[in-house]
Amino acid sequence: MSIPLAEPTSLDEGTLRVTPLGGLGEIGRNMTIFEFDGKILIVDCGVLFPEEHQPGVDLILPDFEPIKSRLDDIVGVVLTHGHEDHIGAVPYLLRLKSDIPVIGSGLTLALVEAKLKEHRIKAFTLTVKEGQREQVGPFDLEFVAVNHSIPDALAVAIRTPAGLVLATGDFKMDQLPLDGRITDLRAFARLGEEGVDLFLVDSTNADVPGFTPTERSIGPVLDQVIGKAPRRVIVASFSSHVHRVQQVLDAAHAHGRRVALLGRSMLRNMTIAEDLGYLKVPSGLLIDYKKARDLPDDKIVYMSTGSQGEPMAVLSRMANLDHAIEPGPGDTVILASSLIPGNENAVYRVIDGLTKLGANVVHKANAKVHVSGHAAAGELIYCYNILRPKNVLPVHGEYRHLIANAKLAQDTGIAAERTIIASNGTVIDLKDGEARVAGQLDLGFVYVDGSTVGAITDADLKDRRILAEEGFVSVIVVVDAATGRIISGPEIHARGIAEDDSVFDDVAPKIVAALKEASGNGVRDTHSLSQVVRRTIGRWVNQKLRRRPMIVPLVIEA
Amino acid sequence: MSIPLAEPTSLDEGTLRVTPLGGLGEIGRNMTIFEFDGKILIVDCGVLFPEEHQPGVDLILPDFEPIKSRLDDIVGVVLTHGHEDHIGAVPYLLRLKSDIPVIGSGLTLALVEAKLKEHRIKAFTLTVKEGQREQVGPFDLEFVAVNHSIPDALAVAIRTPAGLVLATGDFKMDQLPLDGRITDLRAFARLGEEGVDLFLVDSTNADVPGFTPTERSIGPVLDQVIGKAPRRVIVASFSSHVHRVQQVLDAAHAHGRRVALLGRSMLRNMTIAEDLGYLKVPSGLLIDYKKARDLPDDKIVYMSTGSQGEPMAVLSRMANLDHAIEPGPGDTVILASSLIPGNENAVYRVIDGLTKLGANVVHKANAKVHVSGHAAAGELIYCYNILRPKNVLPVHGEYRHLIANAKLAQDTGIAAERTIIASNGTVIDLKDGEARVAGQLDLGFVYVDGSTVGAITDADLKDRRILAEEGFVSVIVVVDAATGRIISGPEIHARGIAEDDSVFDDVAPKIVAALKEASGNGVRDTHSLSQVVRRTIGRWVNQKLRRRPMIVPLVIEA
Structure with a gap:
């Protein structure tokens, strides 16, 4: 199954070369490079979080080796959405060359810019919207709205004389999203009519049967739990999940509670989201947490980080009584989040600590307080049927996800030899509607540890x-x-x-x-x-x- | 909620003192000591497996400190069943005093003796059966059949002049178990009529609503998967799960396949189980794995260890092509097991490796190939209603499980102050139908590392x-x-x-x-x-x- 290492031949004229540098065989550090006519376009540039066998590592980057000698050929980096596994490595890319244009939606760029500011980098940016078309070097880009667990996510269609490529980024197909911004299947249909030569498609939930429930289904659960809570309510979720936070704000508002945001990234991201109009905050709802402590217990909701049991995040510190807010009997804690594999022990330790303090802990295992951000098998099949792509490259996933996704494509009639199971560094050449593996680069893990990048081996x-x-x-x-x-x-x-x-x-x-x-x-x-x-x-x-x-x-x- | 450290007063005449040394606030190293009239009875003596923040540790033992100066007062150790978290620390206990009588069912003692042999210890044993009554020092013991994920599990009723205690060990209430040996609710009812003063009850699944499905429900799934498998089948499960292995053997037999057992503990345990009549092996079914390789691919099932992704176990080695059996395209791998929290990354790494080799991997997440061994909330409520115990001590679980179990007891009408949330070292005195916390010992973790016990701090x-x-x-x-x-x-x-x-x-x-x-x-x-x-x-x-x-x-x- 694995492709032997082989340097690809030099690139023929009129051929598009696609090389994923990260995100294949792993959940994280998504990054793919597209080369045509001597120019390179990058789509996404994310980080991977370390596992327990990588102690002390802060972040893992894609291996930039294939582009290090080609920095002047890079015409831009397109970011499909603002999650760390798609934008987290941008500062490290811009350290190599600070004037690479960064292209993305309003929210995505705002989140990247906040991150770049911490690295003291000022980037050249181009804000784009769904429906917009931009020529970037030899690449004719068209942006398509997709729905995900962060607002303002975009798929990107890349046209060159070699053919039409569609990369979904992360997406799902919530048909009744909070912001009404659905994955644009009309655009998918139009691209399908034109002819999609290569389809790079999110595989994260390809092995989950059926359909991801709508984000909206969580609202009534939050409303009921918050409505019935006798004392304080603490909700933890991802700090970029604007719609989840929106539903918490709405439920709190409905029950006459005010909301204090806790955690640096929660405060930063929600300030950005409110400024740009993605988060609608009822007037007078938010309150500083220091003032919130003067309110009666049944008049406050704390919205915090730490849903993955991260030891330094707010929720873990609360569970250890190492935070100004000390949970106690009668308090309700809601973990409105997924449980990312590998974090189970840490999360259960936090749940246990909070339970021991007397709090009632509501989480995914005992209430419907989370839905996934990724398209399940049923949704992916819709996409294949609407697009009917000539070639499919499943991306964003462990091998089992990539293989499950390829099987879905095959179920809709795409030939097995047109579904490519690749790994990071697999070089895929597209010409005349045919995608073929042209080589395999030997890429590694680049570890960030303290101030060092790539020094740890x-x-x-x-x-x-x-x-x-x-x-x-x-x-x-x-x-x-x-x-x-x-x-x-x-x-x-x-x-x-x-x-x-x-x-x-x-x-x-x-x-x-x-x-x-x-x-x-x-x-x-x-x-x-x-x-x-x-x-x-x-x-x-x-x-x-x-x-x-x-x-x-x-x-x-x- | 936590009880301050306090040495208990000396024990009054006619009072039974109950002190859990392990298994509370954790899943593992179950051990409780009972003291009456100067004599000590131990129930269970298990190990806990280390988590990632305990690197290099092989095993964690209960802290034997409270009994170290009292070894001559110990009249026996009762083992409720043969799982490591109930028997694994017996060799370390017998190192302190080798002639402590070890009491348990036939299978339990056979498994302990195999373990003791590796430690070169020969124990004094007393084999008991359900319905049997034994006087051990001042303790009048009655053994009651319970159903669990290993055969021959026993609950134990302990009568002293201070009252009647019932300790379930691990159990569930499968009403149609493979061996027909159900949890004896008639005996529970009789004990309830007599009056149970203190009920020590398994909490592992207390926060799981409903009822644990019957083990029997897995059979048809295994039969279908094995029946349809085009080439080799590899099944991984716990090496002591006799009934799970039985169902694999039956499915293999039904489809004309032979079975090779793989892994030292699988071979050892199944040999014991067959010798004692717990495993029924159709004649000529088993084959040595070296000979199995000469059979056609669709005539063999490998039954192996490694379902938790343990790096040295058979399944991980297969996934790394570091085993004589090398999985490939067309092979089917079934993980007929739970996924113990903390093992997710390791297990998914194995699933991914096998998928990459081309195998079809069937596991809990995509097929009904596992049921739990522990009573869920619905079953526990049955127990409370049949027993109507005066006092309840939830054991075997993290705090959230203990608290969930106490709430179930309260739902059936037991007063909150009669449900005791204790931790390891909590000293509970029982007299005149009243159980009260008498103190809290300061107990630690005892780490086994290489040849050292308790040397690592x-x-x-x-x-x-x-x-x-x-x-x-x-x-x-x-x-x-x-x-x-x-x-x-x-x-x-x-x-x-x-x-x-x-x-x-x-x-x-x-x-x-x-x-x-x-x-x-x-x-x-x-x-x-x-x-x-x-x-x-x-x-x-x-x-x-x-x-x-x-x-x-x-x-x-x-």
Whole structure:
């Protein structure tokens, strides 16, 4: 199934080359590059959040290697919507070249600009709307409204002489969205009539049967829970989910409660959303949380971040009584959010902490307080039937999602060989209505850690995992440069190994003996002597403690 | 809600003291001690599996501290069933005193004995059956059949002059179990008539509404999937789930396939289950997996371990092509198991790997191939109504489960003050039909790591987490004992920090300067000089790399 590494041939005239750099075989860091006539267009530039086997990593970026030597050929980066997995890596891209034009809808660009401001980057932007057409280098772009869990999301149709490509970005097909802005199936139909040569389509929910329920269905549940709540209400959700927050505001308003926004990103994003008219705030509804504490308990709703159990976010801090708002008996906490795989332990720890404090915790598992932002299988089939694309490239998903999506396409009559299961770095050439795999680039993970980008390697992460599971033992011996005689040590120190250092008293004489033997055999260089130390203590720790810590031996000449 | 630490008063005559040592506020390491008239009975003695914030830990034991000085008073340990979270810590208990009698059903004791054999312990055992009554010290024990996801599970009624206690162990109320052995509600009714003074009840599924479906409902699904499978079938499940394996064997047999068992624990447990008559194996059905490879692909079912994505188990190794059986296109893999919270990433990684190899992966999310082993809310309410216990102690669960269970009890009319939300170490005294909290012991986590038990502390785990997230920097300086002059160093080495060590070239002169300054101020002892080194490099790394690694400074005199 996997495509062997192969540099693609040089690009023929009149051919469009499509290369996903991220988002295939993973949920996150979505990024695809399109090359035609020597020019490059980028669609999306997101981050991936690390898993537990990537300790200490802050963010993971797409591997920019294929475009690093081509920066002057980039004509623009189109952002389909304002989620981190589609915009989070833009600052790192603009660090390479700050004047790459950034193209997206009003809300998307406002969110990107807030992010760029933190990185002290001022970008060149072009705001676009659904229905708009823009020529960017050799790429004729048309933007199409799509519905998602953030307002103002766009699909993009890319026309070149090689054919017509449609990239959905993330989307679903809520037919009664709060803002009335549905995924524009009339435009999809028109593009289908014209002939879609390649369809890049969101796969996140391709293995979920049926249809994603409407966002509107959550409103009555929030209304009922908030209406019945005897004391304070705390709602946690994603800080960019404008329509979810809107429904919380509406329910609070209906029950005579005021709302305090909590969490830096919640405040920032909702201020942007209100300024741009995406969030409708009844006058006098919002209140600063410090003032909110003076209100009676049944007159307030706190709208906060932390629905994924992030340790530094508001909700986790509340659960740990490490926040000014301390939940207690009679309070109601609503997690109006999904539970992203991998976050279960953290989220359940927060739910448990809040329950222990006496709060009534309402979440996805016991009430209908969340719907997904992605099209399920039933919706995707509608798209395939309306578009009838010549070639399909499922994107945005783990392999099982990509494969499930390809099967849906095949169910609607698209030939299996026209549905391409690719991975990051797969090079796909489109010409004359035919898409074919032209090569496979070897791309890696680029880790952001503290102020470093790409400095941490997979080898470092392996070291970290060993340190985490086994700890380390350092052994320092100072020897006389001339005679090789031990002047000081061995000093043995361990961390994360359970025993106090006296457990190593037994092995010190063995190290001395091993060094003397080596020295007697004429070994004198400190590197070789260090290896003698490593072997001696490594074997001893393994036998005596049944452990394999990292051994850090150091023989110093003085 | 939490009970302040308080040593309980000495135990009055005629009072039964109940102290859970594990299993409250967590899923695992279930263990409760009962004390009467100077004698101690233990019910269950299980392990807890570590989470990602406990790296390198193999197992977590209950804290045996409260019984360590009372070993001669222990009259026996009753094991309700053979799951690891109820029996896994028995070897560590018997290491303290090897002749504590171990009491349980036939299958339970066979599984414990297999485990004890690996620890080279031979135990004193007493095999009991449902309906049996045994006097153990001052405790009059009666065993009651309960249904669970392993055969031969028992609840235990404990009679003392202080009253009648019923402990369910883990259970559900499948009314049509494969082996016909239902939870004995007639016995529950009889005990209820007699008067249950304290009811210790499984809370695992107390927050799940309704009723757990019957195990039998999985059979037709397995039959259909295996019947339609074009090539090989691989089923993964828990290695002690005899009835699940039975249904796989039956489905394989019905479709003319033979079955090869894979994985050490699967082979061991199923051999025990077959020997004792719990697993019925059609003659000639089983085949060694090495011979199975000679069969046509549509004539074999592999029954394996690894349904939780455990990296060393068979299924993960298959997904990584690190096993003799290599899944491929046309093969069907069934994960007939739950997805234990915390394992999602690992399990989805395996599902993805198998999908990428071309296998069709059937799991809980896309087919009814698993039912829970625990009573849901509807079943628990039946129990409360039949038993009408005077006092209720929800056990086996996170806090949210314990609280949900207490609410169910209250729904049936039991007063809130008679439902006790306790934590590990809560001391509960029962006398004259009244249960009251008498104190709270301070218990910890006992970590098994390699050959050590209890040697790893929470401080070590904190060190490991820092090492995992940030790595470490060691700095060694050799100074002249007499003059304080630097003879060698600073040698700076880092691991897990991304940069090659040359990044530290800048800070070496700063360290030298700081040491000279300290020396000039008369600082001479190596510990204080080490602190100077720590501060200097720590501040530098924090500012320059925006990181907070573990700093290991060492100033040595030579």
